[in-house]
Amino acid sequence: MITLCDGWGCFVKSRIDELGVFELLEAFIVDLNGVPRGKWIPVGKAERLARDGLPMPRSLFAQDIWGSDVEAAGLAFGTGDPDGACFPVLSTVAPAPWAQAPTAQVLLTMRESDGSGYFIDPRVILQKQIDRFSQRGLIPAAAIELEFYLIADQEGPPSPVRAAAPGDGASPRHAGNVLSVDVLADHEPFINEVLSCCRRQSLDVESILHENSPGQFEITLSYDTDACIAADNAVIFKRLVKKIARRHGLRACFMAKPFGDLAGSGMHAHLSLFDERGRPVFADDDGVPTALFHHALGGLLNHMPEAMLLFAPNANSYRRFRPDSHAPMRAGWGWGDRSAALRAIEGTPTQVRIEHRVAGADANPYLVLAAVLAAAFEGIERQIDPGEPQDTGASLSQGSPLPLDWRSAIELFERSEFVEQAFGADVRDVISACKWQDYHGMLALVPNTEYEAYLETA
Known part of the structure; x- marks a missing residue:
C-alpha cells in the first residue's frame, strides 16, 4: 500500500x-x-x-x-x-x-x-481522457445541467408534486408551466435550502428553473476548467438534492423517464476547449467557430452510437427517447437547436461551446464526460467533418440513428473499436459485464403491467 x-x-x-x-x-x-x-x-x-x-x-x-x-x-x-x-x-x-x-x-x-x-474507477477513466488533451496542450472545460423531479414521499406509484400557484385548471399531470417563477416561489423552502447547502459545499450554481412538467426542475452548475471537478460537482449535487428533498418530506428522482406521460430528465454536458494560456480554441478572436470546433463536432457525431450505453445506461433510460421530446433519436447537430443531439452555441470567444444533449439524468457524470471527451478528441485528431447542420427541428429525419433499445446499445458498445481504443479493452469488458447482468436481471422481473394486461386475457 x-x-x-x-x-x-x-x-x-x-x-x-x-x-x-x-x-x-x-x-x-x-x-x-x-x-x-x-x-x-x-x-x-x-x-x-x-x-x-x-x-x-x-x-x-x-x-x-x-x-x-x-x-x-x-x-x-x-x-x-x-x-x-x-x-x-x-x-x-x-x-x-x-x-x-x-x-x-x-x-x-x-x-x-x-x-x-x-483502471475501472470512473474518475480515473475520465482523468485519462483529460490527460490526452493535456498532451496536446489543450484544456477541456465542462459544465453539467441536471433535470430531476420532486415526487411525493408516499407508498404506491410515484407522483410528481404540483405547486399550488398555476391555477390554470389544467390536469396536474399535464400543466408543466415551464419557467414559472411562481412555481419556484411555491417551492422556495426546498430551493433555498438546496442553494444554501450548495454554498456550504462550494458548488457554484448558475441557475435553477422549473422545467416542462409539474414537479420537474433543472439546475445548471457553473463551468470548471477541470472536467473531473465538473463531474465531482454533479455527483455531490445529486446527493445533496436527494438528502434535502427527504428533509422536506419529498424525494428527488433522477430517473430518465419516471412518468410515461411527462417529460424525461436529461443530463446536458457543455464542452469548451482552451489552450495552456487559457485562450479559447473553439472560436477565433471574433467569436467565429474554428475548424477545431467543427472537428470536435465530427468526432462526437461519429462515435455517438457506440457510446450510447454510457449516455443511457439503464432499462428506463430508453423510455426518454421519443419523437418531439427534445431527447435526440439521431446523431445530428444544429446551431442553437434544442432538438439536436449536439447544440452548437455561438457567442463571444469564451461562450462558443458544444452542448451534448443525449445523456439522461440517470447516467454517471464521469462516464458521460469521458465519452464526450474521447469522441471529441478523436474528431480533432482525425479532423472529422461534421457535415452540414441539420434543418431546425429535423432531429427525426437527419443524422445517423442512435440505438434506442438497451440490448442494442450494450452490443454496440462491447464490440466497438472506438471504445476499446479510447478506454481500453479491460474497461469495456467490465462495463459490458455489469450492464449485461443488469439487463438479464431486469428481464427476469415480471412488471405489474404484464399482470394487468395478461392475467385475465391470456
Whole structure:
C-alpha cells in the first residue's frame, strides 16, 4: 500500500477543522452506476485516511444496479476480492449539512500501489481522457445541467408534486408551466435550502428553473476548467438534492423517464476547449467557430452510437427517447437547436461551446464526460467533418440513428473499436459485464403491467 506524506494527511485534517466541529467523516467512491459507496469514519481518523488510504474492495466499482457483485467482470469471484486504497479528493472536503450528527463529506478515488489510478474507477477513466488533451496542450472545460423531479414521499406509484400557484385548471399531470417563477416561489423552502447547502459545499450554481412538467426542475452548475471537478460537482449535487428533498418530506428522482406521460430528465454536458494560456480554441478572436470546433463536432457525431450505453445506461433510460421530446433519436447537430443531439452555441470567444444533449439524468457524470471527451478528441485528431447542420427541428429525419433499445446499445458498445481504443479493452469488458447482468436481471422481473394486461386475457 502506498503511503503519502504526513503533510497531506495534516492538510485534510486541518481542512476539516476549518469547516467546524465534526464527529463523522462520510467518505465514498462512485461506482459505474454513479452510486456512492463508502464508509462513515470518526473524524479523528481523517489524517490517517489521507496518509494511508481507506481500504475498500476493488470489486466495489463493478456492482450491478442492485449492489450485487458481477461475476463476469472478474473483479470479485476467483480473485480473493482484494482491497484497494482510496484517497480523498481534496477539493471535495465539505460539510454534509443534512446529517443529524455533525458530519463532513469527502469523495474518494482508488489508486494502485504505485500511485496510479485504478483502471475501472470512473474518475480515473475520465482523468485519462483529460490527460490526452493535456498532451496536446489543450484544456477541456465542462459544465453539467441536471433535470430531476420532486415526487411525493408516499407508498404506491410515484407522483410528481404540483405547486399550488398555476391555477390554470389544467390536469396536474399535464400543466408543466415551464419557467414559472411562481412555481419556484411555491417551492422556495426546498430551493433555498438546496442553494444554501450548495454554498456550504462550494458548488457554484448558475441557475435553477422549473422545467416542462409539474414537479420537474433543472439546475445548471457553473463551468470548471477541470472536467473531473465538473463531474465531482454533479455527483455531490445529486446527493445533496436527494438528502434535502427527504428533509422536506419529498424525494428527488433522477430517473430518465419516471412518468410515461411527462417529460424525461436529461443530463446536458457543455464542452469548451482552451489552450495552456487559457485562450479559447473553439472560436477565433471574433467569436467565429474554428475548424477545431467543427472537428470536435465530427468526432462526437461519429462515435455517438457506440457510446450510447454510457449516455443511457439503464432499462428506463430508453423510455426518454421519443419523437418531439427534445431527447435526440439521431446523431445530428444544429446551431442553437434544442432538438439536436449536439447544440452548437455561438457567442463571444469564451461562450462558443458544444452542448451534448443525449445523456439522461440517470447516467454517471464521469462516464458521460469521458465519452464526450474521447469522441471529441478523436474528431480533432482525425479532423472529422461534421457535415452540414441539420434543418431546425429535423432531429427525426437527419443524422445517423442512435440505438434506442438497451440490448442494442450494450452490443454496440462491447464490440466497438472506438471504445476499446479510447478506454481500453479491460474497461469495456467490465462495463459490458455489469450492464449485461443488469439487463438479464431486469428481464427476469415480471412488471405489474404484464399482470394487468395478461392475467385475465391470456
